[in-house]
Amino acid sequence: MGTEGDGVRIIAGRYRLETRLGRGGMGVVWRATDQLLGRRVAVKELIQDDTLSAEEARGRRDRTLREARAVAQLSHPHIIVVHDVVEDGERPYIVMELIDGGSLADRIAAHGPIGADEAARIGIALLGALRAAHAAGVLHRDIKPANVLLDGDNDRVVLTDFGIAQVSGATTLTETGSFVGSPEYTAPERMSGARTGPESDLWSLGALLCTALSGESPFRRDSLGGILHAVVFADIRTPEQAAPLLPVVRGLLERDPERRLGAAEAERLLRVFRETGHTPAPVSSGYTPTREDLPRPAPEAPARERSCLLYQPDAADAAGRV
Known part of the structure; x- marks a missing residue:
């Protein structure tokens, strides 16, 4: 999944995952670099649920991508900016603006x-x-x-x-x-x-x-x-x-x-x-x-x-x- 090397992972041929910012029950958020545009971003990697069947996993993945794309259409100063939604190794990734501050x-x-x-x-x-x-x-x-x-x-x-x-x-x-x-x-x-x-x-x-x-x-x-x-x-x-x-x-x-x-x-x-x-x-x-x-x-x-x-x-x- 992604390109490995020198301790980093590149997904979708573009986003270099660097430091893990946090982890929750459903995903891991990484500090990353968009190598195409040369900007810092945050990338959320959705965790796979091994208890699901292959069909259920595909359905969940498709729903995640569809709904994340809908959220990406939102534009408001107090809503996180979603830059991209990609799939790498059949796993969804949400690419967002990087906020330098805690929760x-x-x-x-x-x-x-x-x-x-x-x-x-x-x-x-x-x-x-x-x-x-x-x-x-x-x-x-x-x-x-x-x-x-x-x-x-x-x-x-x-x-x-x-x-x-x-x-x-x-x-x-x-x-x-x-x-x-x-x-x-x-x-x-x-x-x-x-x-x-x-x-x-x-x-x-x-x-x-x-x-x-x-x-x-x-x-x-x-x-x-x-x-x-x-x-x-x-x-x-x-x-x-x-x-x-x-x-x-x-x-x-x-x-x-x-x-x-x-x-x-x-x-x-x-x-x-x-x-x-x-x-x-x-x-x-x-x-x-x-x-x-x-x-x-x-x-x-x-x-x-x-x-x-x-x-x-x-x-x-x-x-x-x-």
Whole structure:
């Protein structure tokens, strides 16, 4: 697979993989050089699943390439730029811009929680990215601090890993019923196997903001079962540090997708907070955040969820609800 030599590997006759930047459950990210254009890039190598049949492996590879090409059409300052999608040795590789900075997860681990103003700034950037992606019919489905990069040079916030974890089977119920990925950031409707849309990304953003403000997801528990119960049924206890942004956080963490705070309104509220230091109640959502709200069980649904990165915006989307 690729061209080997002198400790480096060249894929597609063009991209020289050099230093491994990180590894997750679904892939390895490399610092690399585009030898044709002479620029530094990041390359994500998708890990092969040896438990799949040859036909299943081909189907997953084809879906990965198709969906990554769709993501490559997105253009937004807070969305990672996908330069190329290639296949080498029947394995997909995603070639992206190289961000010289760590992730939001790295920052929290190294320096602890961030302040409300910085959380609002990051939230505004991510909401802009999600609005652009959703308008193009692309769902992220893996919003979490590790997938938010912070450019050390200009404080740019960059949402990365669009859909790659989803097409590889992460953050969703698998055919065997086990759970992989980041359940602490997964919306309750996805947990129950219901049809999902842009609202699921917004729930994940609400959990991310709680983590950024307090250092820990409000749904963290000692076991997977505990996390699933916390997301779907238990009382949602937002951290005290989220108080300045409570209308936004609680609105995004509304269990009913139809009542969940929309992206445009959430962005407006965060901008008001940054300008005035006060977050007003939402005006375009059916949800009015209070601490006394009681959770409602998610509706029963099939155990398996359809794996789909692309969706067709419906009338509610066109009306500007998300």
